[in-house]
Amino acid sequence: MRPDTWHLFIDPGILRFFAEGLMWTVLLSITSIALSFAVGLLFALGRLSTRAWLRWPSIAYVEGVLAVPVLLLIVYFSIKGSSLFQPFFGEDFDLPRFWAGVLGLSMYTSAIIAEILRAGILALPRGQSEAARALGLSYPRTMRFVVLPQALRAMVPALMAQLTTIIKDTSLVGTIGFFELYRSARIIYTQNFNPIEALGFISIIYFVICFTLSQLSRRLELGQAPKDVRAKLAEIQLRDQVA
Amino acid sequence: MIEFEDVHKHFGALHVLQGIDLRVAEREVVVIIGPSGSGKSTLIRTVNRMEPIDSGSLVVNGTQVNAKTVDVNRLRRDVGMVFQSFNLFPHLTAAENVMLAPRRVRGLSEKAARERAMELLTKVGIPEKADVHPARLSGGQQQRIAIARALAMDPKIMLFDEPTSALDAEMIREVLDVMRDLAKEGMTMLVVTHEVGFAREASDRVVFMDAGRIIEDSPTAEFFAGAKEERARQFLGKVIKH
Ligand SMILES: Nc1ncnc2c1ncn2[C@@H]1O[C@H](COP(=O)(O)OP(=O)(O)O)[C@@H](O)[C@H]1O
Numbered sequence: 001m002r003p004d005t006w007h008l009f010i011d012p013g014i015l016r017f018f019a020e021g022l023m024w025t026v027l028l029s030i031t032s033i034a035l036s037f038a039v040g041l042l043f044a045l046g047r048l049s050t051r052a053w054l055r056w057p058s059i060a061y062v063e064g065v066l067a068v069p070v071l072l073l074i075v076y077f078s079i080k081g082s083s084l085f086q087p088f089f090g091e092d093f094d095l096p097r098f099w100a101g102v103l104g105l106s107m108y109t110s111a112i113i114a115e116i117l118r119a120g121i122l123a124l125p126r127g128q129s130e131a132a133r134a135l136g137l138s139y140p141r142t143m144r145f146v147v148l149p150q151a152l153r154a155m156v157p158a159l160m161a162q163l164t165t166i167i168k169d170t171s172l173v174g175t176i177g178f179f180e181l182y183r184s185a186r187i188i189y190t191q192n193f194n195p196i197e198a199l200g201f202i203s204i205i206y207f208v209i210c211f212t213l214s215q216l217s218r219r220l221e222l223g224q225a226p227k228d229v230r231a232k233l234a235e236i237q238l239r240d241q242v243a
Numbered sequence: 244m245i246e247f248e249d250v251h252k253h254f255g256a257l258h259v260l261q262g263i264d265l266r267v268a269e270r271e272v273v274v275i276i277g278p279s280g281s282g283k284s285t286l287i288r289t290v291n292r293m294e295p296i297d298s299g300s301l302v303v304n305g306t307q308v309n310a311k312t313v314d315v316n317r318l319r320r321d322v323g324m325v326f327q328s329f330n331l332f333p334h335l336t337a338a339e340n341v342m343l344a345p346r347r348v349r350g351l352s353e354k355a356a357r358e359r360a361m362e363l364l365t366k367v368g369i370p371e372k373a374d375v376h377p378a379r380l381s382g383g384q385q386q387r388i389a390i391a392r393a394l395a396m397d398p399k400i401m402l403f404d405e406p407t408s409a410l411d412a413e414m415i416r417e418v419l420d421v422m423r424d425l426a427k428e429g430m431t432m433l434v435v436t437h438e439v440g441f442a443r444e445a446s447d448r449v450v451f452m453d454a455g456r457i458i459e460d461s462p463t464a465e466f467f468a469g470a471k472e473e474r475a476r477q478f479l480g481k482v483i484k485h
């Protein structure tokens with residue numbers, strides 16, 4: 001411990017520095033969760049499709065991505081991301097680290113969200129979509145107006161949990177040299193030789209945000225997800241930790 | 244209006260419909276009875292192609308239901324369906340349940356759809372529940388709203404699959420009253436039910452099914468005066484007792 005460096009953590013300049021790191025962490029998280037949600041929804045619907053040419057690629061994507069560590073995906077996009085997009089944006093396109101991080105985080109999280117949404121959709125009684133189809137609603141309208149509003153509502157806690165996971169995982173984007181909360185602490189402690197203090201300080205910030213969100217999601221819980229969904233979700237989360 | 248000719252259907256190895264011949268004329272009310280598992284639900288679900296058929300011909304409102312070129316969503320607008328378990332949409336209020344199809348299929352404005360929904364909720368006797376969610380309604384009220392929802396697309400045919408089987412005795416009446424009114428107005432109806440009282444009063448014909456076949460198809464009065472088929476008589480004896 002380096003009590004002589006404690007004054008740093010009330011210094012307005014240092015605090016502003018951490019605040020800037022936090023801002024990038026929040027931006028990374030929000031961008032990634034939004035992209036993950038859109039992509040996850042597509043793959044959930046793809047995996048539920050009766051058309052094999054939609055279903056099989058969706059299964060491959062979800063299962064394949066879940067089996068890879070998220071850090072590997074982030075590193076992959078930071079190394080290969082630029083050449084991946086050069087065919088679209090021109091020869092000298094350079095993928096910013098922010099977007100390499102977003103792509104790595106989103107690829108992984110979209111696979112988890114796809115599974116969460118699929119569990120939510122499957123848990124709805126079949127009578128719901130049957131009643132909608134019997135009224136003459138097409139499949140997309142049945143999804144849009146009957147199935148998804150209910151599935152999403154049941155999945156709010158699981159989706160919020162995913163948001164907290166993503167917030168913590170943004171620290172991995174720091175390892176490819178992007179400036180965010182973890183990186184800001186690293187810069188401070190390499191200059192002041194106080195890793196315990198610097199890392200302890202940002203741990204408290206992570207904790208406050210994630211704990212607040214998880215409490216919020218408990219409040220938001222609009223009705224318990226049915227038992228079989230909870231079992232399915234527990235299984236996904238377990239796999240998440242193993243992977 | 245509805246014409247089955249030698250209709251067959253399988254679920255895997257199970258031959259659920261084994262050569263169904265049945266005609267329902269416009270404004271006719273036909274009640275289907277028969278033991279559990281005999282294929283009654285499957286039969287009425289073929290009418291709006293919730294279940295496709297394997298062979299034979301099924302014509303509804305002049306269209307071959309299973310022709311490849313048929314627009315199912317178009318076909319289903321003209322056929323309302325009421326389920327045993329109501330299947331109301333729990334995230335919508337009673338009025339919103341009724342308004343959903345007119346708004347999203349027919350493209351009616353919110354205001355026009357709401358007006359029509361209020362008419363229908365009045366017709367089924369619960370306009371005061373318009374802004375209540377289904378979870379806060381009794382089974383009988385839910386089923387009446389489900390009927391209003393099915394009527395919202397102005398169907399030419401109404402299908403009922405054991406609409407009162409999930410209800411307590413006091414609520415069965417309120418649902419049957421609504422159905423009786425519909426029958427009086429001349430709605431074409433195909434009703435699976437074991438409510439003998441309703442069949443007697445409101446139906447024109449009774450069809451008895453067993454093991455995927457129509458065993459008897461008689462005018463209501465004749466059927467109750469003495470079913471021709473032994474199996475139908477036995478079944479009727481059982482149903483009436485309790
Ligand atoms: N989707 C399905 N898949 C497989 N078998 C089914 C399906 N639906 C119904 N069946 C079977 O078909 C038979 C007839 O069912 P159903 O039409 O529901 O009879 P009922 O309504 O007269 O009780 C039953 O043996 C039932 O188990």
Ligand SMILES: [Mg+2]
Nearest residue numbers: 283284285405
């Ligand atoms: Mg049935």
